[in-house]
Amino acid sequence: MSYRAGRHFLQIPGPTNVPDRVLRAVDRAVIDHRGPEFAKLGAAVLEGLKAIFKTSGPVVIYPASGTGAWEAALVNTLSPGDKVLMFETGHFAALWRQLAERLSLTVDFIPGDWRHGVPAVQLEARLAEDKRHEIKAVCCVHNETSTGVTSDIPAVRQAMDAAHHPALLLVDTVSSLASMDYRHDEWGVDVTVAGSQKGLMLPPGLSFNAISGKALTASQSAALPRSYWRWDEMLSPNQSGFFPYTPATNLLYGLREALAILQEEGLENIFARHTAHARATRSAVRAWGLDILCVNPAEYSSSLTAVVMPGGHDADAFRRIVLDRFDMSLGAGLGKLKGSVFRIGHLGSFNDLMLAGTLSGVEMGLALAGVPYCRGGVQAALDSLCNLKTADEVKVA
Structure with missing residues (x-):
């Protein structure tokens, strides 16, 4: 293969270009993930992420792709057979549906043409019909990476409130977080799903759940099987900057630098x-x-x-x-x-x-x-x- 001068243009919608500062941060010696130096690193990134999600609640970090964060959002809040409402806004919405069905959830999947976002009016009508509150969660993709269509999450929350429905709101922000305005707390989102490889300017390998108090309460009675994805086992050691299992130390170095870059701009x-x-x-x-x-x-x-x-x-x-x-x-x-x-x-x-x-x-x-x-x-x-x-x-x- 002949040499190609210049730099490759990576213009897919993620993974995105990784800044040199982040690459240099990742290129460090591995440290003891049970030691005091790591505790400072862990505490810094866990706290710094709150500003990105615009939340005062906890953010959990997983060594996983966004798919892992999808699963974590579902298994920590729901039980087998629970009904969830999803919308066919594109390829990734369809994949999230597939994952939910594999977890023994009942999915009410509202069809779409892949050229429009979540229809808030239709959502309100569907929730209003659910007099027995059988729908336990509404799952939306904020920015559909396959289509370039963004859904109006505040309108989704307004529709849920107008229907006086208690369902949880779960939102995928894999291709919007740190690139487009997003407000976990203000918009009344219960679980926000994200990944490292897009707006956060990191290599793939980290995923996130931002969690509301309502979602934490739901996790106490949720009965879907979970072990690796358990929030409670993450949140306890997170309080002192640690993780329950070996973390992706060098990606966390990169995350700390990426958060610094985002703050500077x-x-x-x-x-x-x-x-x-x-x-x-x-x-x-x-x-x-x-x-x-x-x-x-x-x-x-x-x-x-x-x-x-x-x-x-x-x-x-x-x-x-x-x-x-x-x-x-x-x-x-x-x-x-x-x-x-x-x-x-x-x-x-x-x-x-x-x-x-x-x-x-x-x-x-x-x-x-x-x-x-x-x-x-x-x-x-x-x-x-x-x-x-x-x-x-x-x-x-």
Whole structure:
């Protein structure tokens, strides 16, 4: 294999680029995870995460992918046969449903077209019908990584309250935490699920549960089998900075540095940066004459943009050309979107020039792949980044 000059462009919606500061932090000698130095590390990251989730409650860290955190959220709060309400907003919502069914939960799965978020009106109606309160939890994906569609979690909570329903609210923020505004406490979420490899700018390998008092109470009577995922066995040693089993020490070093970076930039600045990059990307897509998968502008994701490939053209073939020619990885279409969309990740450690390079690679790739498009997408994005509104943006606004 011949040498490729320059740096690989990793523009999938996660794992994302890891800042050099985080890589250097991970590259340290392993320490005694029962010693005083580790206790300081553990206490620092457990406390620092609260500001990211915007919660005053506990956050549990698992050595796992986001799938592990999904399972932990369910097994700590529910019992066999319990009914949960889920929504078909995309590939990852469907996978969470599959996991719930494997755990012997009864899933009421509201179908969707993968182009819209959670329908709050339909949610309220379904909960209002549940007079016996058989639904024990509502599970939502805040930002669907497969589609670039964001669900309105405050509207979900408002619908639950309007229906006077006591169900728990469980929310997946794997591709939104630390990239988009999210408020665990204020929005009345009971369990928030997240992973390390996206907005937190870490390698894969850590996952998280932010837990409300109501969820902790539910965990005391939940009867689904659990051992590795038990919250109580984590929370007790966590009080002194320790873990019940061997933790991912070096990833925790990286997490501490990532939290420092997020604090230095400031969450509001981070959210504004992601919003600007998402807006610029959509300006490029419109200028190319391509469709954005997300239909409702109010539900546009700030973490990624899913682009619909014109009929008769294979998104995966296009992605291969971009990878071979420009050493850039774009996100594949997942599940029933396979081959029909590609996804541009613009989250994590990312800046204006990186976005310009990414969109240049996409535009050149469209030409090489013979995909019908209009030139000028990159320029439209640059205009957006310079706060020069394009005609398309004015029309959408």
